[in-house]
Amino acid sequence: MRIFDPHIHMSSRTTDDYERMYEAGVRAVVEPAFWLGQPRTSPDTFADYFDSLLGWEPYRASQFGIRHHCTIALNPKEANDPRCRGVLDLLPRYLAKDGVVAVGEVGYDSMTPEEDEVFAAQLALAIEADLPAMVHTPHRDKATGTRRSLDVVRESGLASERVLIDHLNELTVAMVKEAGCWMGFSVYPDTKMDEDRMVTILKEYGTERVLVNSAADWGRSDPLKTRKVGEAMLKAGFTAEDVDTVLWDNPVAFYGQSGRLDLAEADPAEFYAGNTIKRGG
Amino acid sequence: MTSTTDPVRTLEAALDGTLDERGRRWLEQAIGRVAERGQAVLEVFPAAGRSCGRGPLPGMPGWTVDQAARARLLLALPQEGAPLGELLFDVYRYGDAAERIAVLKALAVLDGADPAEGGADLAEGGRAPGGRLGGHGLPIVRDALRTNDTRLIEAAVGPYAAGHLADDEFRQAVLKCVFVGVPLSAVAGLDRRADRELARMLADYARERTVAGRDVPQDVWPVVERHPEVMQDRGRQDVHRPERIG
Ligand SMILES: [Zn+2]
Numbered sequence: 001m002r003i004f005d006p007h008i009h010m011s012s013r014t015t016d017d018y019e020r021m022y023e024a025g026v027r028a029v030v031e032p033a034f035w036l037g038q039p040r041t042s043p044d045t046f047a048d049y050f051d052s053l054l055g056w057e058p059y060r061a062s063q064f065g066i067r068h069h070c071t072i073a074l075n076p077k078e079a080n081d082p083r084c085r086g087v088l089d090l091l092p093r094y095l096a097k098d099g100v101v102a103v104g105e106v107g108y109d110s111m112t113p114e115e116d117e118v119f120a121a122q123l124a125l126a127i128e129a130d131l132p133a134m135v136h137t138p139h140r141d142k143a144t145g146t147r148r149s150l151d152v153v154r155e156s157g158l159a160s161e162r163v164l165i166d167h168l169n170e171l172t173v174a175m176v177k178e179a180g181c182w183m184g185f186s187v188y189p190d191t192k193m194d195e196d197r198m199v200t201i202l203k204e205y206g207t208e209r210v211l212v213n214s215a216a217d218w219g220r221s222d223p224l225k226t227r228k229v230g231e232a233m234l235k236a237g238f239t240a241e242d243v244d245t246v247l248w249d250n251p252v253a254f255y256g257q258s259g260r261l262d263l264a265e266a267d268p269a270e271f272y273a274g275n276t277i278k279r280g281g
Numbered sequence: 282m283t284s285t286t287d288p289v290r291t292l293e294a295a296l297d298g299t300l301d302e303r304g305r306r307w308l309e310q311a312i313g314r315v316a317e318r319g320q321a322v323l324e325v326f327p328a329a330g331r332s333c334g335r336g337p338l339p340g341m342p343g344w345t346v347d348q349a350a351r352a353r354l355l356l357a358l359p360q361e362g363a364p365l366g367e368l369l370f371d372v373y374r375y376g377d378a379a380e381r382i383a384v385l386k387a388l389a390v391l392d393g394a395d396p397a398e399g400g401a402d403l404a405e406g407g408r409a410p411g412g413r414l415g416g417h418g419l420p421i422v423r424d425a426l427r428t429n430d431t432r433l434i435e436a437a438v439g440p441y442a443a444g445h446l447a448d449d450e451f452r453q454a455v456l457k458c459v460f461v462g463v464p465l466s467a468v469a470g471l472d473r474r475a476d477r478e479l480a481r482m483l484a485d486y487a488r489e490r491t492v493a494g495r496d497v498p499q500d501v502w503p504v505v506e507r508h509p510e511v512m513q514d515r516g517r518q519d520v521h522r523p524e525r526i527g
Contacts, residue, residue, distance in 0.1 A: 059378065
C-alpha cells in the first residue's frame, strides 16, 4: 500500500513517527501551515515557521524516505490577531518556493470579518501564484462554515477543481461534492471522523476527488490513520486500486496542479512493478 | 595567484550551452529586473529551478543549472560591499534549502573567484580583482554553520569560507563537518589552513571517540598526522590511527 498523506503536521511529530509511517507505506506528505497551539505575535515567527516547512522538515523527512511538501498561508485563527496581519505581505515570496504545492490552510475558524478578509485575499494570492488552495473548515458550526467557504471560493474566481475543502463529515460532504471541489477527510483517534465512518462515506459518495488524511499534529492524533483507512476499505470490499486512488492518486492529482510536486525519490521502483505510473506535474 | 577570467562570462558560457529557449528568456528577463532593482531578486530567485532546470551543469563540476542561474542573478545586483552583504543575507534568510545552498556557493563568485576553477584561487589565499563582496558574506556562512543540515554545512565550507573565516571559526567549521559527517574533502583550502591547533582538536576528538568505543572518521588522520607532536602530548598516547584493513 503506497500512501500520500495530504495533510499532516510533521513538525510536531518525532522521528519514531517517520519510521512507523515509512513502514506503513507512507512515501509522501503535505504539511499545511497552520496554528501551533501557542499563538504567535509577529510575522517574523511565521517566517521562521515557513522556513522550517521548506527547509528543516523536508530534510528530516527525506532521511526517512518520505517526500515532504507544504502549503503556506496565514491560518484563520491567527488571521484575527492584528499583530499577525503582516504575514500577508510575506506570502508572495514564500508562495514562489518550489516546495509549496498550495495556499493553505485558509478558511474559517470563528467566521469573523477579519477571517473573511484574509480568506479572500489569500484566494486571490493563489490565483496570482498559480497554486491550488486548501481550505480548513471550522470545528464549531461546521455546516454553516463550509457553506460560507464555498461561497467565498465561488466569488474568488479560483476554479473549483483547484480547491480542496478539508475536515469534512457526513453533514458537509454533499455540498462540497456538488460544488466540484476536492473533498478532504481528517481521520482522528476519537473525534470528528473514524475509519469506519470514512468507509461508509466512500461507499455512498465514491472515491472520486476524495482525499483522506491523518491531520496528525501536537494534539491527540495518529499519523497511521491513512493506513488504517486503507485496511478498513479492503475489509469492506474495496479493491486495492480503490485504495490506491484515495491514498495516492487523488492527492497526487490535486497537489500536482501546482506543477511543483516532486515525487522522484518517493516512488521507489517496487511500487511500479506491474502498475501504471500516474504522476502529477 | 589571482583569477584572470570573468565569472560572469564563465557562468554565461556554461548556461548558454544548457538552457532551452524558455529558460534563456526567463533568465534574461530576471537579470534585467535584478539589475534595475536589487530587491527584485527576492521575487525571482525562488523560481530559478523551475524555470532553468536543476540538473548538473556541463563544464562546471559540482554546480547545477539552478545554482549557476542563481549565481548569475546575484552577479547582476547593483550593490557592493556591506549593502550587497545585507541583501544577500535576506535572499539567504528567506530562501529554501536549494536557494540557501546557491547563495553559499555564489559567495566565492561574488568575491571574484572563477566558478570553473572551483574557487581554488580564493581558497588558496589569493584575492581576485573583480571581488565586490569582501568579508560581508560571512554572516551567511556563520548562519549555515550553525544549522544541522549537512547540505548547507557542506556548501558553507567552500572557497569563500577558506578565504575569509578567522582561524578559530575555520577550525570550528572543520570540527562541525567531522561531527555531522560532512567529508573533509568538501572543505576548501583545508591543506593551507589546517594548523597545529586544528590537529590537536581532531586528535582530542579521535580520543573521545576511541574511549567511547566508536569509530573515528578516517579523514581526520591526514590533518592530525601533519602535526605528529599533538599525538605525543600527555593523554593522547592511546590514540592511534588504526591499521588499514584491505
Ligand atoms: Zn491541519
